Amino acid sequence: xxxxxxxxxxxxxxxxxxxxxxxxxxxxxxMHPRTGQPADGLCHIETxxxxxxxxxxxxxxxxxxDDVHVFIGDPTPFGYEGPRHSYYGHHPVVLxxxxxxxxxxxxxxxxxxxxxxxxxxxxxxxQTFVDKEDVxxxxxxxxxxxxxxxxxxxxxxxxxxxxxxxxxxxxxxxxPQYRGPIIQVGVNVDVRVGSPRPxxxxxxxxxxxxxxxxxxxxxxxxxxKHKKHKHKKFKGRD
Ligand SMILES: [Zn+2]
Ligand SMILES: [Zn+2]
Numbered sequence: 001x002x003x004x005x006x007x008x009x010x011x012x013x014x015x016x017x018x019x020x021x022x023x024x025x026x027x028x029x030x031m032h033p034r035t036g037q038p039a040d041g042l043c044h045i046e047t048x049x050x051x052x053x054x055x056x057x058x059x060x061x062x063x064x065x066d067d068v069h070v071f072i073g074d075p076t077p078f079g080y081e082g083p084r085h086s087y088y089g090h091h092p093v094v095l096x097x098x099x100x101x102x103x104x105x106x107x108x109x110x111x112x113x114x115x116x117x118x119x120x121x122x123x124x125x126x127q128t129f130v131d132k133e134d135v136x137x138x139x140x141x142x143x144x145x146x147x148x149x150x151x152x153x154x155x156x157x158x159x160x161x162x163x164x165x166x167x168x169x170x171x172x173x174x175x176p177q178y179r180g181p182i183i184q185v186g187v188n189v190d191v192r193v194g195s196p197r198p199x200x201x202x203x204x205x206x207x208x209x210x211x212x213x214x215x216x217x218x219x220x221x222x223x224x225k226h227k228k229h230k231h232k233k234f235k236g237r238d
Contacts, residue, residue, distance in 0.1 A: 025050040029099050031120065032071035033061065033078045038163050042078045060156035063095060063109040070095050072109060073156060074117045077165040084118040086168035087111070089180040090146070091138035094124035110146045112153045113160070114183040116168040130177045135170055139177035 029048045034040040036056025043051075048068055055062055055069050062069040072093045076084070095107040098121050106126060111119070116135065123129040128140040174182055 023052055024054070025052055026054055027068040028055070028071075029068050030070055031075065031080075032069065033073075033075075036061065038077040038079070038165075040078075042075060042080060057156075057159050060112075060153060060159055063093070065095060065107055070098060072098070072111055072119075074113060074160065074165065075120050076118050076167075077160065077163040080118075080120060082120055084120055085122050086116065086118060086135045086170075087113070087123075088116050088135050088137050088168075088170060088174055089114065089178065089182065090142070091129070091136070091180070092124065092127045092140070093119075093121075094127065097121075097124040110142070110149065110153065112150065112156050114154075114157045114181065116170040118168060128177075130175050132175050133172065135168060137174055137178035138180060139175075142180065 027048055027050050028043070028045070030046055031042055031044050032055070034043045035053070058064075058069065061073040062071055064070070072095075090113070091111050093109045093111050095101075095109060096103045097106070106124070108127075123136045123138075127138070129136045130139045131137070
């Protein structure tokens with residue numbers, strides 16, 4: 001029995017990662033994409049475990065605490081078939097709730113998925129959401145930290161765009177309590193592999209709630225005359 005006979009010991013090594021291996025190992029907790037490529041599916045190990053490859057899109061699909069990667073993105077492109085919850089736009093994600101860990105102070109991160117998307121998790125308690133037709137909208141303030149991270153974390157939209165995963169069908173305007181970006185994405189657009197690239201959602205469309213009663217009865221296209229446009233400044237969106 002050689003100490004080099006590591007193959008059979010891999011299960012044990014999972015538990016003693018810190019000292020056992022020279023190779024870099026990447027800790028994960030909770031369900032996450034197996035490799036980051038949609039075709040490779042999901043890893044369903046809920047407890048903290050390691051992988052020998054760095055997570056693909058680690059900056060956008062994951063948040064880390066104590067070196068542990070936690071996947072917070074939409075699992076749909078990776079073939080997720082479990083219960084899912086519909087969200088619109090940017091919102092807080094509480095890592096300890098996601099991992100069912102008891103802590104004194106919530107570990108709050110932010111999801112930067114534009115427009116309608118799915119998560120496997122429900123909105124966290126102690127954060128304000130409003131629901132409109134089964135879609136969750138964050139109704140709280142966005143802190144400085146959220147704004148500061150926006151350029152980096154917002155690249156998740158460029159990562160997901162070519163995957164063309166189904167989104168919740170949202171055909172109405174967000175409730176006024178939602179103060180995040182309202183962004184035209186490929187809602188109800190059937191994006192297939194090999195089809196022409198859909199136009200990139202470059203614009204933030206801010207629907208003015210105060211004097212426009214007509215908005216929201218169309219299908220999400222931003223051609224209304226009361227909408228104010230400005231360009232997003234996300235890097236890496238080209
Ligand atoms: Zn895993
Ligand atoms: Zn989200």
